[in-house]
Amino acid sequence: MANSKISALPTATDLQGGELFAIVQGGVTKQTSLNHIDNYLIPTSLTVEPDVTVSLGDAAYQNSILIKLSWSGVNGTQVLNLPSAASSTNRIIRIISNGGYVTSTRTELTPIGSDTLDGLSGAYVINKAYEGIQVWSDGLQWFIIQKKA
Numbered sequence: 001m002a003n004s005k006i007s008a009l010p011t012a013t014d015l016q017g018g019e020l021f022a023i024v025q026g027g028v029t030k031q032t033s034l035n036h037i038d039n040y041l042i043p044t045s046l047t048v049e050p051d052v053t054v055s056l057g058d059a060a061y062q063n064s065i066l067i068k069l070s071w072s073g074v075n076g077t078q079v080l081n082l083p084s085a086a087s088s089t090n091r092i093i094r095i096i097s098n099g100g101y102v103t104s105t106r107t108e109l110t111p112i113g114s115d116t117l118d119g120l121s122g123a124y125v126i127n128k129a130y131e132g133i134q135v136w137s138d139g140l141q142w143f144i145i146q147k148k149a
Contacts, residue, residue: 043068048107050076056093057083057112065092069107069126071100078107079123082135082142085115089139096132096148103127109135117142 012019017035024030044064046054048071056064061083069080080095082088095109108123117124117135124133124144132148 042066045070046080047072048078048080048105049073050078050105053079053081055081055083055112057081057087066094066096068096068098069101070098071105075102075104076106080107080109081112082109082115082117084112085137085141086139088137090137092134092136092145094132094134095126097126097129099129101127101129101131109133111142115141118144 015034018033020031020033022029023032043066044061045068048069050073055061056067061067082093083091095107097107101107104127106125106127108125109117110123111117111121115121119141126133128149130148132146133144134146135142136145137143
């Protein structure tokens with residue numbers, strides 16, 4: 001299979017972490033394994049304003065796994081729509097608010113369409129400084145897998 005196209009290769013089974021794969025580093029092809037890749041997050045900063053709706057399904061957020069919310073403006077509510085659960089199978093999204101949040105400023109994390117968040121169609125409300133939530137999609141619905149309040 002040395003000259004096979006990638007699309008012609010067989011599908012891998014679940015990875016365990018020790019499998020080797022090729023990377024190019026500094027113009028040199030090297031080998032590594034998943035166990036040697038550092039897990040790091042590059043946050044997406046999102047300035048939050050009242051009466052604004054933001055869709056995490058938009059292309060600008062398709063690779064965002066950590067979203068830092070920074071409140072701007074007067075008191076009010078901002079809506080943050082989750083992407084479609086069907087298009088986000090096995091995706092995890094982490095959201096954290098900065099120190100600018102108070103009880104009269106809020107972000108409503110909302111499932112769209114017929115999607116649910118922990119079985120409910122309603123929003124999860126973030127209205128405290130340094131509040132956080134982590135959600136995961138199984139392809140059918142969103143689940144809250146961690147909260148920090």
